[in-house]
Amino acid sequence: MDKATRKQIQRDYVERKRSMGVFAVRCAATGQAWVGATRNLENRQNGLWFTFKAGGAPDKALQAAWDAHGEAAFSYEPLEEIPLDNPHAIGDLLTERAAQWREQLDAGELPGTA
Numbered sequence: 001m002d003k004a005t006r007k008q009i010q011r012d013y014v015e016r017k018r019s020m021g022v023f024a025v026r027c028a029a030t031g032q033a034w035v036g037a038t039r040n041l042e043n044r045q046n047g048l049w050f051t052f053k054a055g056g057a058p059d060k061a062l063q064a065a066w067d068a069h070g071e072a073a074f075s076y077e078p079l080e081e082i083p084l085d086n087p088h089a090i091g092d093l094l095t096e097r098a099a100q101w102r103e104q105l106d107a108g109e110l111p112g113t114a
Helices: 003-015 039-054 060-069 087-105
Strands: 020-027 033-038 074-082
Touching: 020 039, 020 087, 033 039, 033 074, 033 087, 039 060, 039 074, 060 074, 074 087
Parallel strands: none
Antiparallel strands: 020 033, 020 074
């Protein structure tokens, strides 16, 4: 790969549009779900799984389920993408939508997201 192509790929990566929204982490073995919000739906699962593997889940019940059932029992599910209409209000909107999804799914909160 030549230098110009590599620089263009790097520019494209930095300038890409990230999708913000609400997601669920589900445990198939127990039926439990946890809902959180993020400013980057595509990459959030990697960070969460790393945290769970290290034993640092922000929710004790979630970490206990992960330890008991393992990675194979868990899934990451984007629930809603939120458009960036007003960048100043996105934090409040993510929090509000995550709360609505938690209520709808009877799910726990995934602290430290958004």
